Amino acid sequence: MTIDWSAFTPISALAGGVLIGVATALLLALNGRIAGISGILGGLIDRTPGETGWRLAFTLGLLLGPAAWLLFAALPAIEIRADYPMLVAAGLLVGIGTRYGSGCTSGHGVCGLSRLSPRSLVATLMFMGAGFATVFVVRHLLGA
Template sequence: MTLSPHFTPWTALLGGALIGLSAGLFIFLNGRIAGISGLLGSLLARQGDGRGEKLLFIVGLLVSPWIWSLVATLPESRFQAGGVALVLAGLLVGLGTRYGAGCTSGHGICGLSRLSVRSLVAVCCFMGSGFAGVYAIRHLLGA
């Protein structure tokens, strides 16, 4: 594995700080965890309160790369997997968020920062699954 020559730790640090700030502000101002799968799921289910701020949070996630592109060049995105593999991976992630009652943002960012044991177990499970999946695909299947 090699790092991109365009990688700078400062942009990664700034991005992480902005994620933490937005998650912290969301819980402070709304009293809700900023778990993206939960926010999106409640918007698609058309139920519950706080739909406006949930929608704005999701729109902010979608618009932020465009805003960043006004200031700096976005990094090139390359996928080594085919379309079928990407769709299958997306479906498996969606299934995992339903069974795990949350996603990486809900458990990994918000849950771990609150020292939640349940979130620690969830993060260990999906990180372990990711490691095992990459190992199986690259080393056992040779893809």
């Protein structure tokens, strides 16, 4: 195994992790809400009275974050090696998984684990296991 030292960025990764941790802690402390993206977006669709403002602000922050980054640096190049049907299928599978799992990786992996939730531990292990298995099948068994 070799490390691509030009792509090895532990300082920015640590800073990003700290920012995510602080943001989720503040949302929980100040609003009493969990920063799970699927739940936040789902709440925008359901339109619960009194819940729209903070959910919209959170979602806009996710969308405007990369735009703000462009003020200081270039975004990394994005290369997607899949066609549109594959992307649509993957998106639908992720959506179905978040409904069955009662949350997404951000809700369970970041917020649930920090609260020592056993359900979130199981969900995160399942997310990671499914990801590992998918990469193994696609790269080693299908030869992609």
